[in-house]
Amino acid sequence: MELNRRTVIAGAAAAGIAATTLGGTAHATGGRKPVKTLFGKLADGTKIYSWSLENGGTRLKVLSYGGIVQSLEIPDRRGRYANVSAGFDTIEDYVAKSPYFGALIGRYGNRIGKGKFTLDGKNYQLSVNDGEQSLHGGAQGFDKRVWDIEPFTKGSDVGLYLYYTSVDGEMGYPGTLKTKVTYTLTKHGDWRIDYEATTDKATVVNLTSHVYWNLAGEGSGTIEDHELHIAASRYTPTDSGLIPTGELTKVAGTPFDFRKAKPIGRDIRVSHPQLVTAKGFDHNWVLDKGITARPEHVATLRDPASGRTMKIATNEPGLQFYSGNFLDGTLTGPSGRTYRQGDALCLETQHFPDSPNKPSFPSTVLRPGQTYRTTTVHTFGC
Numbered sequence: 001m002e003l004n005r006r007t008v009i010a011g012a013a014a015a016g017i018a019a020t021t022l023g024g025t026a027h028a029t030g031g032r033k034p035v036k037t038l039f040g041k042l043a044d045g046t047k048i049y050s051w052s053l054e055n056g057g058t059r060l061k062v063l064s065y066g067g068i069v070q071s072l073e074i075p076d077r078r079g080r081y082a083n084v085s086a087g088f089d090t091i092e093d094y095v096a097k098s099p100y101f102g103a104l105i106g107r108y109g110n111r112i113g114k115g116k117f118t119l120d121g122k123n124y125q126l127s128v129n130d131g132e133q134s135l136h137g138g139a140q141g142f143d144k145r146v147w148d149i150e151p152f153t154k155g156s157d158v159g160l161y162l163y164y165t166s167v168d169g170e171m172g173y174p175g176t177l178k179t180k181v182t183y184t185l186t187k188h189g190d191w192r193i194d195y196e197a198t199t200d201k202a203t204v205v206n207l208t209s210h211v212y213w214n215l216a217g218e219g220s221g222t223i224e225d226h227e228l229h230i231a232a233s234r235y236t237p238t239d240s241g242l243i244p245t246g247e248l249t250k251v252a253g254t255p256f257d258f259r260k261a262k263p264i265g266r267d268i269r270v271s272h273p274q275l276v277t278a279k280g281f282d283h284n285w286v287l288d289k290g291i292t293a294r295p296e297h298v299a300t301l302r303d304p305a306s307g308r309t310m311k312i313a314t315n316e317p318g319l320q321f322y323s324g325n326f327l328d329g330t331l332t333g334p335s336g337r338t339y340r341q342g343d344a345l346c347l348e349t350q351h352f353p354d355s356p357n358k359p360s361f362p363s364t365v366l367r368p369g370q371t372y373r374t375t376t377v378h379t380f381g382c
């Protein structure tokens, strides 16, 4: 947690308010061990647990189904907490109708054209679940799998290790993929995600997280007033199936220019063919920093009304900004309010969509003996 984390606590002390009313226990000095409770059961009786973590003023709830962030609470400039991620309050809703709310995405974030690719001369056909395309790993992606979760506390960090092994051929992908994702809450309230994977056959991998953000609080209405900055001079335009054409197009002079922070709503209704096709923003930005050894700052989201901000740092080369275009008022969140178009947005750090079919894009191939490693850090402030 950045900026006035101290101010909030100091302000609470001055007002004679117990710090627990602001951040729960121990948020100023370090986290406590994650707590596990039963969330619900799948149709086959499998128990799904919810893990609650808290550190540095950030509160996180994670499900063993899909590694889903079911709730992420942070304070506003006056210390008032809100859950800033869209979701549901029952496992049944997640299973039946979730548009990937809060979930871990694998094996491949975003689309692979026609669900086909060729690797080392072999053709693969993936599960197709979005028109002709394979989206977010196919019909039963990592978002619909049960993850093994182990809690940890390390120094001033608290977190969870999430494990899932995807068998050879699952959703059409080659190789047994062993995946470990680490969710860490730091003493500053940052939420860090470390992804790791190994394989026993050459394959492709592109893991990401699909939290739907609304920094004013889930269920509070549109994100069009949020200001967004993306450190990217180019993006990857798509065809009508939302598959990149392969071009890297300059954002200058287009609605896709977020190099200076601007309200999301400012240009979202511009009749630009790319916005018309996607019904808003649903594109991959080519981050100027490229692939980096360490996470570097690439985007900032700010809700001027509450003062809440989120900065994203990653070592990935791409960022999918999806402005919640397909939310249509038919899903109801934990607040009891429906999600309409643009009521939440996703910022998914990634390699570019359809890379397995785009030799000019950075490679997503993972081979036996290599370890896939990427990291994304969300830093909250107000």
Ligand code: BGC
Residues within 6 Å of the ligand: 099, 100, 110, 242, 282, 283, 320, 322, 326, 346, 348
């Ligand atoms: C994609 C959208 C898709 C959404 C699913 C996003 O990551 O870019 O096209 O509709 O996920 O909820």
